[in-house]
Amino acid sequence: MQHFLKHLRYFLILSVSLLLFLISCSKKEDESSSTSSSPCYTTTPSDKGSCSSNSTLTASTKVPLLMVRVQYNNACFSSDETTWANKMFGTSDGQMNHYLAETTYSKYQFSPASETSGCTNDGVITVNMPENHPNTQKNSWACYASKAITEADSSSSFDFASYDTDSNGKLSVTELQVIFMVAGGESASSINTPGGIWGMATALLCDVNGDGSYADESGEHGITLDNVRLWG
Ligand SMILES: [Ca+2]
Ligand SMILES: [Ca+2]
Numbered sequence: 428m429q430h431f432l433k434h435l436r437y438f439l440i441l442s443v444s445l446l447l448f449l450i451s452c453s454k455k456e457d458e459s460s461s462t463s464s465s466p467c468y469t470t471t472p473s474d475k476g477s478c479s480s481n482s483t484l485t486a487s488t489k490v491p492l493l494m495v496r497v498q499y500n501n502a503c504f505s506s507d508e509t510t511w512a513n514k515m516f517g518t519s520d521g522q523m524n525h526y527l528a529e530t531t532y533s534k535y536q537f538s539p540a541s542e543t544s545g546c547t548n549d550g551v552i553t554v555n556m557p558e559n560h561p562n563t564q565k566n567s568w569a570c571y572a573s574k575a576i577t578e579a580d581s582s583s584s585f586d587f588a589s590y591d592t593d594s595n596g597k598l599s600v601t602e603l604q605v606i607f608m609v610a611g612g613e614s615a616s617s618i619n620t621p622g623g624i625w626g627m628a629t630a631l632l633c634d635v636n637g638d639g640s641y642a643d644e645s646g647e648h649g650i651t652l653d654n655v656r657l658w659g
């Protein structure tokens with residue numbers, strides 16, 4: 428199953444690239460506001476939406492998934508949280524859990540992680556990063572992922588430890604998965620307005636101290652939140 432989930436994660440990040448592509452097509456207007464002193468999430472905030480969902484998960488194995496929506500001063504979502512929660516966790520035709528049930532013969536689906544950001548327990552946390560989009564393009568976004576997940580933890584009191592079901596101090600791919608939705612462009616499609624990232628990652632590798640290697644410590648190789656290590 429580990430092998431399967433690794434590929435599943437890979438697929439999910441690719442699919443985000445496609446979704447990001449769609450978003451970026453409607454975000455051109457953000458470029459003109461990139462030098463504004465007022466973050467777009469305060470002037471045109473995307474709210475939580477209706478909070479309504481009607482998905483009933485039927486798979487034998489349900490893997491908890493946390494979706495972190497990341498906004499920057501000059502890159503914001505134009506759609507609400509409910510829109511994205513339904514894309515990821517919905518079971519209707521065209522939504523992710525419908526696809527997963529069909530392609531795994533009802534063995535795997537993603538269940539929304541418990542959280543208190545926007546709509547409670549829809550599995551989506553939205554974080555506002557007080558800086559312009561980093562525009563990492565072909566370079567790794569991992570150091571920014573570290574900042575974003577830390578912000579998600581502190582702003583919404585997300586409890587990572589509660590997902591460590593075997594109490595070994597680490598979150599495995601079957602205990603909790605995390606996917607980022609980053610407002611802005613998808614560099615794999617050459618869309619870098621108002622900034623782009625390459626939407627693919629399987630672990631957090633960030634050279635915090637700039638010594639050219641990744642130490643086996645929080646922030647460099649994986650990150651420790653609520654006393655459990657993830658992405659290591
Ligand atoms: Ca939420
Ligand atoms: Ca564990």
Ligand SMILES: [Ca+2]
Pocket residue numbers: 633634635636637638639640641642647
């Ligand atoms: Ca280092």
